[in-house]
Amino acid sequence: MKIFLYYFGKARDPHANAMAEEYIKRSTRFAKCEMREITLKTDPFAKHPSAMKVLLDPAGKPLDSAGFTKLVDQGRDLLFIIGGADGLPPDWKPRADLLLTLSPMTMPHELARVVLAEQIYRALTTLRGHPYPR
Numbered sequence: 001m002k003i004f005l006y007y008f009g010k011a012r013d014p015h016a017n018a019m020a021e022e023y024i025k026r027s028t029r030f031a032k033c034e035m036r037e038i039t040l041k042t043d044p045f046a047k048h049p050s051a052m053k054v055l056l057d058p059a060g061k062p063l064d065s066a067g068f069t070k071l072v073d074q075g076r077d078l079l080f081i082i083g084g085a086d087g088l089p090p091d092w093k094p095r096a097d098l099l100l101t102l103s104p105m106t107m108p109h110e111l112a113r114v115v116l117a118e119q120i121y122r123a124l125t126t127l128r129g130h131p132y133p134r
Helices: 014-027 065-072 109-127
Strands: 002-008 032-038 052-062 078-082 098-101
Touching (some): 002 014, 002 109, 014 032, 032 109
Parallel strands (some): 052 078
């Protein structure tokens, strides 16, 4: 299984980006994980045709950590995409396998990246019986 976390826009807060990178780095102990910035020219659907496409959207489905762990435990490659200040390209949402919200509250995209990266790490450690999630 491979996990990809793609996002739009440069990270303005180096501390938030460092936190997200740290959780992705920790996650690589359990699965191949990568985080990268993308642009509108990128077509992640073509690049990862067999991956489950999970787009973050304020109107998406909320999951608790246990539900998120079940999502990660499906055995498929996962592609998470976080939109920029203007959200996601409108034609991408219908192509998603799942629209996911992290919270009903609005948060900076850098913080959403940290929260998502931490939840990926939490799910992987839960599945491996690691003591982190207690």
